[in-house]
Amino acid sequence: MLQPPPARIGMAESEIDTPALIIDLDAFDANLDLMAMLMAQHGTKLRAHAKTHKSPVIAHQQMARGAVGQCVQKVAEAEILAWGGVPDILISNEVVGSDKIARLVALAKICRIAVCTDDAGQVAALGQAAQAAGVVLRVLVEIDVGAGRCGVAPGPAAVALAQSIAAHPALRFGGLQAYHGGAQHLRSYGERQTSIGATIDATRRTVEQLRQVGLSCDIVGGAGTGSFDLEAASGLFTEIQAGSYIFMDADYARNFDEAGQPVSRFRHALFVLSTVMSAAQPNVAVLDAGHKAASVDSGFPTVWQRPGVSYVGASDEHGSLRVADGADVPAVGEKLRLVPGHCDPTVDRYDWYVGVRNGRVECLWPVAARGAMF
Amino acid sequence: MLQPPPARIGMAESEIDTPALIIDLDAFDANLDLMAMLMAQHGTKLRAHAKTHKSPVIAHQQMARGAVGQCVQKVAEAEILAWGGVPDILISNEVVGSDKIARLVALAKICRIAVCTDDAGQVAALGQAAQAAGVVLRVLVEIDVGAGRCGVAPGPAAVALAQSIAAHPALRFGGLQAYHGGAQHLRSYGERQTSIGATIDATRRTVEQLRQVGLSCDIVGGAGTGSFDLEAASGLFTEIQAGSYIFMDADYARNFDEAGQPVSRFRHALFVLSTVMSAAQPNVAVLDAGHKAASVDSGFPTVWQRPGVSYVGASDEHGSLRVADGADVPAVGEKLRLVPGHCDPTVDRYDWYVGVRNGRVECLWPVAARGAMF
Numbered sequence: 001m002l003q004p005p006p007a008r009i010g011m012a013e014s015e016i017d018t019p020a021l022i023i024d025l026d027a028f029d030a031n032l033d034l035m036a037m038l039m040a041q042h043g044t045k046l047r048a049h050a051k052t053h054k055s056p057v058i059a060h061q062q063m064a065r066g067a068v069g070q071c072v073q074k075v076a077e078a079e080i081l082a083w084g085g086v087p088d089i090l091i092s093n094e095v096v097g098s099d100k101i102a103r104l105v106a107l108a109k110i111c112r113i114a115v116c117t118d119d120a121g122q123v124a125a126l127g128q129a130a131q132a133a134g135v136v137l138r139v140l141v142e143i144d145v146g147a148g149r150c151g152v153a154p155g156p157a158a159v160a161l162a163q164s165i166a167a168h169p170a171l172r173f174g175g176l177q178a179y180h181g182g183a184q185h186l187r188s189y190g191e192r193q194t195s196i197g198a199t200i201d202a203t204r205r206t207v208e209q210l211r212q213v214g215l216s217c218d219i220v221g222g223a224g225t226g227s228f229d230l231e232a233a234s235g236l237f238t239e240i241q242a243g244s245y246i247f248m249d250a251d252y253a254r255n256f257d258e259a260g261q262p263v264s265r266f267r268h269a270l271f272v273l274s275t276v277m278s279a280a281q282p283n284v285a286v287l288d289a290g291h292k293a294a295s296v297d298s299g300f301p302t303v304w305q306r307p308g309v310s311y312v313g314a315s316d317e318h319g320s321l322r323v324a325d326g327a328d329v330p331a332v333g334e335k336l337r338l339v340p341g342h343c344d345p346t347v348d349r350y351d352w353y354v355g356v357r358n359g360r361v362e363c364l365w366p367v368a369a370r371g372a373m374f
Numbered sequence: 375m376l377q378p379p380p381a382r383i384g385m386a387e388s389e390i391d392t393p394a395l396i397i398d399l400d401a402f403d404a405n406l407d408l409m410a411m412l413m414a415q416h417g418t419k420l421r422a423h424a425k426t427h428k429s430p431v432i433a434h435q436q437m438a439r440g441a442v443g444q445c446v447q448k449v450a451e452a453e454i455l456a457w458g459g460v461p462d463i464l465i466s467n468e469v470v471g472s473d474k475i476a477r478l479v480a481l482a483k484i485c486r487i488a489v490c491t492d493d494a495g496q497v498a499a500l501g502q503a504a505q506a507a508g509v510v511l512r513v514l515v516e517i518d519v520g521a522g523r524c525g526v527a528p529g530p531a532a533v534a535l536a537q538s539i540a541a542h543p544a545l546r547f548g549g550l551q552a553y554h555g556g557a558q559h560l561r562s563y564g565e566r567q568t569s570i571g572a573t574i575d576a577t578r579r580t581v582e583q584l585r586q587v588g589l590s591c592d593i594v595g596g597a598g599t600g601s602f603d604l605e606a607a608s609g610l611f612t613e614i615q616a617g618s619y620i621f622m623d624a625d626y627a628r629n630f631d632e633a634g635q636p637v638s639r640f641r642h643a644l645f646v647l648s649t650v651m652s653a654a655q656p657n658v659a660v661l662d663a664g665h666k667a668a669s670v671d672s673g674f675p676t677v678w679q680r681p682g683v684s685y686v687g688a689s690d691e692h693g694s695l696r697v698a699d700g701a702d703v704p705a706v707g708e709k710l711r712l713v714p715g716h717c718d719p720t721v722d723r724y725d726w727y728v729g730v731r732n733g734r735v736e737c738l739w740p741v742a743a744r745g746a747m748f
Contacts, residue, residue: 002376003450003745017473019747051690073691076377093691096651096662096707099391118654119706149687149694150652150660181689277470278524280492286524288470291671292719293747297688313523314671315555316425316718317447317467317747320523332493333470344690345666348723351745371377371725371744373393373667373691 005352007361014335016361018275019293021350022337023247023365025357027269031246034265036065039240042232047071047090047221049243052344054369055353056084058246069112071221071241075100076372082111084368090221091115092177092241094122094142094150100374101125105133114138114219116177118152123164123171130170138174139165140219143206145199146180154178154202159209166215175219176210178203179241184226185251185298189258196223196230204236225266226255246270249343251298271304271337272346273354274319276330285309285330287319289338293349294319298342306336379726381735388709390735392649393667395724396711397621397739399731401643405620408639410439413614416606421445421464421595423617426718428743429727430458432620443486445595445615449474450746456485458742464595465489466551466615468496468516468524474748475499479507488512488593490551492526497538497545504544512548513539514593517580519573520554528552528576533583540589549591550584552577553615558600559625559672563632570597570604578610599640600629623717625672645678645711646720647728648693650704659683659704661693663712667723668693672716680710 006017016022039046046067050059059070059081069088072078078089088111095104095115107113108130117123117139130137143158144151152158158176166173183195199222207217217238223231225244231237244252247270255263274289291314294301300311301319308327313320319338323329330336340346347353348370355363380391390396413420420441424433433444433455443462446452452463462485469478469489481487482504491497491513504511515535518525526532532550540547557569573596581591591612597605599618605611618626621644629637648663665688668675674685675693682701687694693712697703704710714720721727722744729737 001454001740001742001744003748006748017471017748080375094651096649097391118652121706144655148655148658149689149692150654152654275470277468278492280524280526281518281522284522288747291669292722295665296671297665315523318523332495348666349745349747366375368375370375371723373662373723374377374380374391 003351005354005364007354007364009361009364011361013273013356013359013361016273016354018273018335019289020273020354021347021352022271022273023353023355024269024271025355025362027267028246031248031266031269032061032065035242035245039066039232044232044237045239047239047241049092049241050077050081050369052243052246052347054080054347054367054372055365056081056086056368057365059084059086068239071243074373075103076374077369078107078113079103080369080372082107086111088112090140090219092179092221094118096122098125101129105129105135105137108133108135108137114140114174116140116142117161118142118150120161120164123161123168127168127171136170136172138172140174140177140221141165142177143203145178145202145222146195147182154206155209158206159213162210162215163213173215175217175221176203176206177221179222179224181224184224185255187254188256192227193230196227200231200234200236207236225252244343247343249298250302250339250341268339270340270343272301272340274336274338276332276334276336279329279332283323283325285321285323287321287336288317290314290316290318292316294338294340295342295345295349297345301338301340304337304339311338377725379728379738381728381738383735383738385735387647387730387733387735390647390728392647392709393663394647394728395721395726396645396647397727397729398643398645399729399736401641402620405622405640405643406435406439409616409619413440413606418606418611419613421613421615423466423615424451424455424743426617426620426721428454428721428741428746429739430455430460430742431739433458433460442613445617448747449477450748451743452481452487453477454743454746456481460485462486464514464593466553466595468492470496472499475503479503479509479511482507482509482511488514488548490514490516491535492516492524494535494538497535497542501542501545510544510546512546514548514551514595515539516551517577519552519576519596520569521556528580529583532580533587536584536589537587547589549593549595550577550580551595553596553598554601555598558598559629561628562630566601567604570601574605574608574610581610599626618717621717623672624676624713624715642713644714644717646675646714648710648712650706650708650710653703653706657697657699659695659697661695661710662691664688664690664692666690668712668714669716669719669723671719675712675714678711678713685712
């Protein structure tokens, strides 16, 4: 069953029940505005990735600031957005299985939708389902630009797959998906520049080879919060798929910018609010937020604005804090904010966002696509 | 919103949509029966930990085989069990905060409930709330028996706290909570024996000191799937709090028994069913189940009965498989079972269990306390 919201509109942050997923609305608004400004400067479009927020409410705020639409990873996420009125959705991922593909093509009747592929057999399956549903489905070719995961090789293999899409009466070739996830978390600007440089070269070569066989790319999409300046400056990418910029997790904050400084232009806007439930041991305090409350796949959360207090261990329902000598020991009942190590899967643990401004709860938004993995 | 079930009763396993949380019902029933037999041999009671299954349906099956009740970690989990008819619940954890404590004492009107504490201030808060609600609340003292997390020191500190509970008119001293989580995953039997030996000694000393001041322990509770034979054989522990034995995750299977063999008496009964969504790279296949679908806090999942195929990388929605030379490469669309590295948080990612027997879906059970962290 769904959990009830942990707060009521108007209450003080200190009254919110914990663990709770908090948005600092001032920081969040500033992040939305900054990205819109950066995209305008680059002359590039944002297709924000909804795998971060899982929420039509947030999608609409991004689109009101100029985003052309949303990316998702799963059909179930696309359904939630489409049902919430989002008009243009790209599934930046392969969709496999007859039930899922049937749901995908059904969405083409209520929104503009596109999907990726890296397999000729799947092109046939998508075409057959689109034909049966009486729709024309936009399909992008995913190319492997460094991740070594999904995607055909750039160049001739991608061209051949694009031609098979273009040849199908119920499909339309929509362009290239060229995302290099690993490059987002390379710490130095130089490393990211080298890695994304190779991504851009491989993508440019493929776009050119497609052009030579008469195929143009409506969308050349990719990039994330860690690298998007590079793709946006290439003049090649038409759509930037950043998602995490709205919240900024602890891991992205470990990247360095061109000047060798920690990346800081986007602000931490997402927090897990937690309560100290035990302080029975010296120099130890225990929070009610473990790895069920804040995902640890990209490292532990960090404690917000509490010098000398470090999050050093997570079990299912407990977060262990080490308190440095001389630092204030958190008291039982005290509430602390944590910055999640990785926002996207942390959001997936909650049914509700609690939006806070000036210390008060201003809004409750459902995490509508929580658990939408299908 | 809740996700719809990924299956219908009667369909073949191969037709289940993915990722899905599968129970092998034959293995599950065998695990339930084996634990009931082991408890009977030891003359000890099981108070199964519901943090594993999060389901009144499964709780009732454990109690039908002799379990005296259930443990939970959170008030929200206790509510789900109580609302589902479970009559006897121990929150094996501290509960802090006036809203949570009010909900806790309210449950005392519909079931037998107990909670743990390690703080004198919290004893006062529990007593005040119980008095206001007109109930008598059972409270156990948690002692730190090696985890270095929650719990007062065994011995005099525990006795003083027990006396403060016993002195409150709205509280009743219920005994000791003495759980050593870290010892569950020590790999050799000898290491576990040494570690739990110290746990038992400290607990026995505390029970004796309590007796000397006229306080008896209705419950001496603790132990988990990795160590319970030791606590059960002590003659001291009255209730064993094992939970994972019903499913057996990949990490518990890395423990060794007294004969130096991998622990194998309980069977793997919980799987994440996943689909191959890409096989575009040589010796690589990509599943639709990443760390959102199978928690990685205790290591990656393992691939079930597919020699030469290893799960080597997890991102949010992708699981990367490495295929050894000569092994069959999984085909796009093929479905594979994964054994989760850690069952409890993996279960928390799903709204539904799909029970399978003889290759067919036999039941759908809600993961009723999914997300119940409050």
